[in-house]
Amino acid sequence: MRRCAWLLVLATVPLLAGGQPGRGDLSIAIGGLCQDYLEACGCGGRNAGGLARRAAMLTQWRAETPGAKVIIEAGDIGQRTDRLPVIARCLARLSVDVVALSAQDCEDWSKLGPVLGAHLLASTCLTPPVGPPAAGQPEVPAARTVESGGWKVGIMAAFAGRLAEADLADAVGGGVTRLRADGCQVVVLVSHLGSELTASLLAKVPADRRPTVLALATDSDFAESPAERDGVLWVYQARRARSLSTIDFTADGSRTARAALVEEGPHDPVMEAWIDEYYRRVRDGESTASPTAAQVTFPRPAACVSCHGRAVNAWRTHAHAQAVTTLEQRARDVAGCMGCHDETFRRAGVRPPASGDRGVQCATCHDKLEAHLKAPRTSKPTARDKAGCESCHTTENSPHWEYQRYRESVVGACQGRPQPRLAQPPATRG
Ligand code: HEC
Ligand code: HEC
Numbered sequence: 145m146r147r148c149a150w151l152l153v154l155a156t157v158p159l160l161a162g163g164q165p166g167r168g169d170l171s172i173a174i175g176g177l178c179q180d181y182l183e184a185c186g187c188g189g190r191n192a193g194g195l196a197r198r199a200a201m202l203t204q205w206r207a208e209t210p211g212a213k214v215i216i217e218a219g220d221i222g223q224r225t226d227r228l229p230v231i232a233r234c235l236a237r238l239s240v241d242v243v244a245l246s247a248q249d250c251e252d253w254s255k256l257g258p259v260l261g262a263h264l265l266a267s268t269c270l271t272p273p274v275g276p277p278a279a280g281q282p283e284v285p286a287a288r289t290v291e292s293g294g295w296k297v298g299i300m301a302a303f304a305g306r307l308a309e310a311d312l313a314d315a316v317g318g319g320v321t322r323l324r325a326d327g328c329q330v331v332v333l334v335s336h337l338g339s340e341l342t343a344s345l346l347a348k349v350p351a352d353r354r355p356t357v358l359a360l361a362t363d364s365d366f367a368e369s370p371a372e373r374d375g376v377l378w379v380y381q382a383r384r385a386r387s388l389s390t391i392d393f394t395a396d397g398s399r400t401a402r403a404a405l406v407e408e409g410p411h412d413p414v415m416e417a418w419i420d421e422y423y424r425r426v427r428d429g430e431s432t433a434s435p436t437a438a439q440v441t442f443p444r445p446a447a448c449v450s451c452h453g454r455a456v457n458a459w460r461t462h463a464h465a466q467a468v469t470t471l472e473q474r475a476r477d478v479a480g481c482m483g484c485h486d487e488t489f490r491r492a493g494v495r496p497p498a499s500g501d502r503g504v505q506c507a508t509c510h511d512k513l514e515a516h517l518k519a520p521r522t523s524k525p526t527a528r529d530k531a532g533c534e535s536c537h538t539t540e541n542s543p544h545w546e547y548q549r550y551r552e553s554v555v556g557a558c559q560g561r562p563q564p565r566l567a568q569p570p571a572t573r574g
């Protein structure tokens with residue numbers, strides 16, 4: 145993993161299961177929470193994640209890691225049916241051993257089952273899916289085991305399903321006990337329950353019935369340090385498949401965990417081509433099915449120039465006017481992203497013109513512009529307030545957001561003073 149910034153390493157600790165003669169080392173890699181992100185979105189300057197980059201990282205990990213290997217995907221595959229086939233294909237290429245489904249995945253089991261089945265991916269969920277499987281579909285198994293190099297690893301997943309918390313604790317304890325009795329030296333529980341509920345759940349499980357590793361799905365961007373808590377090794381999964389955790393077990397009975405953001409390094413070229421192909425089809429579909437930008441009418445900046453020339457000029461050099469160019473240069477020009485990055489798309493789901501004024505425009509923030517254009521002196525436009533900004537500047541997409549600082553930049557431009565890019569404070573982790 146030379147080229148990846150490994151962030152966090154946990155000290156070596158004794159392995160509960162103990163060593164056994166004749167067995168080599170075991171390494172487990174846990175990634176996932178793909179959500180809909182085939183590749184990194186890059187919002188807020190955090191260019192982490194992406195299936196093709198994770199694939200390259202795992203290839204390197206395989207080459208550099210001796211002994212048995214098991215790869216677990218922490219589910220949450222996403223909600224977009226049109227992306228499932230490409231995601232499943234990529235997961236198959238990653239040689240994922242087990243996909244630990246989230247509640248959302250199980251609700252979509254009827255769509256997911258055939259796709260994942262076709263790629264021979266096992267799925268696991270601890271609590272029953274919200275609905276029974278559709279006719280002809282397999283039941284989702286409660287646990288999976290993977291055998292490699294003399295090791296047997298049991299994998300379970302927990303999410304808020306139909307079970308009450310007390311029953312969930314029994315189910316976890318029971319599941320772990322069964323897997324251990326079945327010969328598993330290591331049991332991994334993937335939790336989609338959130339940190340608090342997971343901790344209180346584990347507290348209800350007797351120490352000898354707890355899993356070896358708890359992989360917690362989080363809603364944060366940053367790989368958090370693996371931690372030992374009550375004899376269980378916690379590893380944290382960043383959202384949008386931005387992190388990768390690995391845990392090394394040695395036959396003489398120790399374990400070491402690392403977590404990193406999938407932030408730098410090469411892309412797997414085959415996967416990259418599949419993803420390119422996916423976006424190319426999306427783009428073709430949009431351009432044949434949609435009206436053109438010219439058919440979407442709203443007051444564009446050109447309509448303001450005659451009276452607010454300096455404001456328009458300052459806006460044209462502002463980040464908001466570059467928002468589509470940013471996507472074109474640094475990401476993909478796709479529907480999932482345009483809604484916040486372009487006004488034509490926000491209004492009508494239509495791609496903006498190839499050049500000229502586009503991005504976040506006057507009409508994104510100022511309402512009642514038609515009336516204002518008819519009677520500029522008497523009819524004043526409205527402007528977005530803080531909440532209006534934060535519909536796009538979410539915690540996820542704008543991690544450095546500070547309302548006052550950002551507002552000064554916007555209002556400065558509206559008053560005709562060109563604004564430089566805001567200097568961003570160093571990213572904080574946690
Ligand atoms: C024909 C001239 C004219 C055009 C065209 C025009 N405006 Fe104005 N605008 C004015 C005048 C005059 C004012 C009032 C200035 C003042 O009160 O000092 C104003 C004020 C505003 C204000 C401030 C409102 C407030 O509460 O003080 C905004 C915002 C604004 N215009 C936006 C726009 C936008 C966006 C466009 C283009 C879609 C536009 N204007 C086009 C003349 C124009
Ligand atoms: C429709 C979505 C949307 C709304 C509403 C919106 N923004 Fe933005 N904003 C963006 C996007 C997208 C970018 C990034 C553009 C880029 O970098 O290409 C951005 C960038 C910015 C920047 C530039 C930051 C930098 O690094 O220089 C500032 C400042 C800003 N917004 C302030 C605001 C304020 C203040 C409001 C509310 C008055 C607001 N925005 C409303 C989408 C929005």
Ligand code: HEC
Nearest residue numbers: 185186187188189474475476480481484536537541542544
């Ligand atoms: C919910 C609204 C929203 C969506 C959806 C969204 N963005 Fe953004 N994006 C923003 C905002 C707001 C910013 C400005 C962040 C800042 O400067 O604080 C931004 C900034 C960016 C930047 C510039 C980051 C920088 O620091 O220069 C890139 C690149 C980007 N987005 C890519 C994407 C991609 C790719 C997608 C789709 C996968 C996407 N965005 C979807 C709101 C959004």
Ligand code: HEC
Nearest residue numbers: 445448452455456459504505506509527528554555558559
């Ligand atoms: C990201 C949101 C946003 C965009 C984009 C935006 N404005 Fe504004 N504008 C504001 C806000 C917020 C204010 C302050 C409103 C207030 O003070 O109540 C403002 C104020 C103004 C004012 C009054 C300035 C003053 O204090 O004298 C004018 C004029 C104006 N905008 C015109 C424009 C024009 C023209 C465009 C497009 C070229 C534009 N704005 C784009 C959010 C925006």
